[in-house]
Amino acid sequence: MSSSPLLMRLLSASVGLSHRAGKIIRDIIKTGDLGIHDKGFDDLQTEADRSVQRCIIGSLQQHFPKISIVGEEDLSYDSEMQKFLEKDFSQDVLALNCPDNLKNVKENEVIVWVDPLDGTKEFTQGLLDHVTVLIGISVNGNAVGGVVYQPYYNYQAQPPTTLGRCIWGMVGLGTHGMEKKSPPEGKNIITTTRSHSDPKVAGAITACEPTEVMRVGGAGHKVLLVCEGIAHAYVFASKGCKKWDTCAPEGILRAMGGSLTDLHGNDIVYRLDVPRPNLTGVVATLENHDWYINKIPEDIKALFAAPS
CATH class of the missing domain: 3.30.540.10 (Fructose-1,6-Bisphosphatase, subunit A, domain 1)
Incomplete structure (x- = not known):
């Protein structure tokens, strides 16, 4: 070894x-x-x-x-x-x-x-x-x-x-222990927070035109729903998620060919000298990532500008 x-x-x-x-x-x-x-x-x-x-x-x-x-x-x-x-x-x-x-x-x-x-x-x-x-x-x-x-x-x-x-x-x-599945066609299922919603969170989700919203707990759980094709995207316009919430799920999602970024489409940076909260929100998808990023209104994105 x-x-x-x-x-x-x-x-x-x-x-x-x-x-x-x-x-x-x-x-x-x-x-x-x-x-x-x-x-x-x-x-x-x-x-x-x-x-x-x-x-x-x-x-x-x-x-x-x-x-x-x-x-x-x-x-x-x-x-x-x-x-x-x-x-x-x-x-x-x-x-x-x-x-x-x-x-x-x-x-x-x-x-x-x-x-x-x-x-x-x-x-x-x-x-x-x-x-x-x-x-x-x-x-x-x-x-x-x-x-x-x-x-x-x-x-x-x-x-x-x-x-x-x-x-x-x-x-x-690649990813092991889970089979990659495409989400259902003709639908747009978005998963998001179960207990930390506010007008920004709701506004970003509505703009992405969901056919169904799955409100569940745990960032890891939500990203796995995307990985397994149960949800099309995880959208969270909030500063509440932390680096330890997203690093492992992002690694698994990226190994599948998916993407996890902030609301602007920028990579989340995992260094010791950056804030622990993900201050610019989270979007995770297996496919069509840019579509979701472009759907989020600019006035909501402006509320999550990267710290200078």
């Missing part, structure tokens, strides 16, 4: 960690005590958020000490972290050849963006299909790969089946 390129080892470790993260989430919910803490402004944190972040970041720091890692939660890492360390790497990832343009990437060029439990509010409300674990990989500010784990995928299936699904991908390697 040590002979594999850095990004393949990092992606392999992240896939293994996502499975461990899913088990942690399922074990915590079984206890009946989610350990909910309100961080303010309708921003919740649970014991699952805390434990999963310690697992992912603690393990990645041990394996890749020179790589920068940014997590959603503000946590300390102490002796408690040791019980969450994960050593299993995905052999399915390591069996693949790294894309030529990423073979020689160095540690100081990489940032990992971690959302330990995307869709926390929905998690506390029992909307478990909205919940994802997000591990995104950026190189020199560009999202190039990611892992999205759905701990409760198939949780309502009858008869009951194995819980959980891991989707991972890298630009040049």
Whole structure:
């Protein structure tokens, strides 16, 4: 494994960690005590958020000490972290050849963006299909790969089946764990926020002429709806989404040939010296990306001008 390129080892470790993260989430919910803490402004944190972040970041720091890692939660890492360390790497990832343009990437060029439990509010409300674990990989500010784990995928299936699904991908390697599907013809289904709508969000969606609007939680969940062809686009004219919400889903979507940009059609930049919020909104599509960008009114775009 040590002979594999850095990004393949990092992606392999992240896939293994996502499975461990899913088990942690399922074990915590079984206890009946989610350990909910309100961080303010309708921003919740649970014991699952805390434990999963310690697992992912603690393990990645041990394996890749020179790589920068940014997590959603503000946590300390102490002796408690040791019980969450994960050593299993995905052999399915390591069996693949790294894309030529990423073979020689160095540690100081990489940032990992971690959302330990995307869709926390929905998690506390029992909307478990909205919940994802997000591990995104950026190189020199560009999202190039990611892992999205759905701990409760198939949780309502009858008869009951194995819980959980891991989707991972890298630009040049494609996306694994999910079949790419084109959205239904003759429709224009747009997914957006379930609980953070306002006139800007609504105006941008209306301008894109939807035949149906799917309001769901979690950025990871919404981008997966686009990846699977359930929705045509994810449109969010808001500053509420963060880099750790979009890096992993963007890496997977781009690996499929799709696009995730801001409202102006500009790439989202994943560097340590940029604001954590995506201040210029988010649009994600598998196809016809420019059509959606051009449909969003200029007066709405002007409200999301890039900071000088």
